[in-house]
Amino acid sequence: MQKQQETLTNKSKKCSVYGPVANVYAAANTGSWRLERPKVDFEACVKCGTCEKYCPANVIDVIKDKVECIEIDFNYCKGCGICANECPKKCISMVPERSEG
Numbered sequence: 548m549q550k551q552q553e554t555l556t557n558k559s560k561k562c563s564v565y566g567p568v569a570n571v572y573a574a575a576n577t578g579s580w581r582l583e584r585p586k587v588d589f590e591a592c593v594k595c596g597t598c599e600k601y602c603p604a605n606v607i608d609v610i611k612d613k614v615e616c617i618e619i620d621f622n623y624c625k626g627c628g629i630c631a632n633e634c635p636k637k638c639i640s641m642v643p644e645r646s647e648g
């Protein structure tokens with residue numbers, strides 16, 4: 548229980564802009580039960596940062612000087628698809644969690 552609270556507290560530090568309810572939502576480890584996950588076409592990505600801005604769980608980092616410039620923390624990604632929906636280049640697709648791709 549204490550470890551879980553520490554995890555929530557640590558995760559909440561990153562997500563503090565969203566308020567207490569969203570912080571708990573964002574801090575829930577969803578890696579084991581998410582149905583879909585985002586897959587990025589790095590060649591089409593223009594590194595605009597829109598996905599990072601709209602992700603409600605705040606788990607996307609755009610690292611502009613890397614070829615694979617989008618890093619997603621899949622321990623906490625909810626599979627909601629908002630990043631895919633908001634991407635102006637449509638270079639994020641949602642794929643079934645258990646697929647190979």
Ligand code: SF4
Nearest residue numbers: 592593595596598634
């Ligand atoms: S919104 Fe799309 S184009 Fe913009 S950084 Fe994210 S993946 Fe790349």
Ligand code: SF4
Nearest residue numbers: 602624625627628630
């Ligand atoms: S699927 Fe949802 S939670 Fe996961 S990275 Fe995209 S916007 Fe964030």
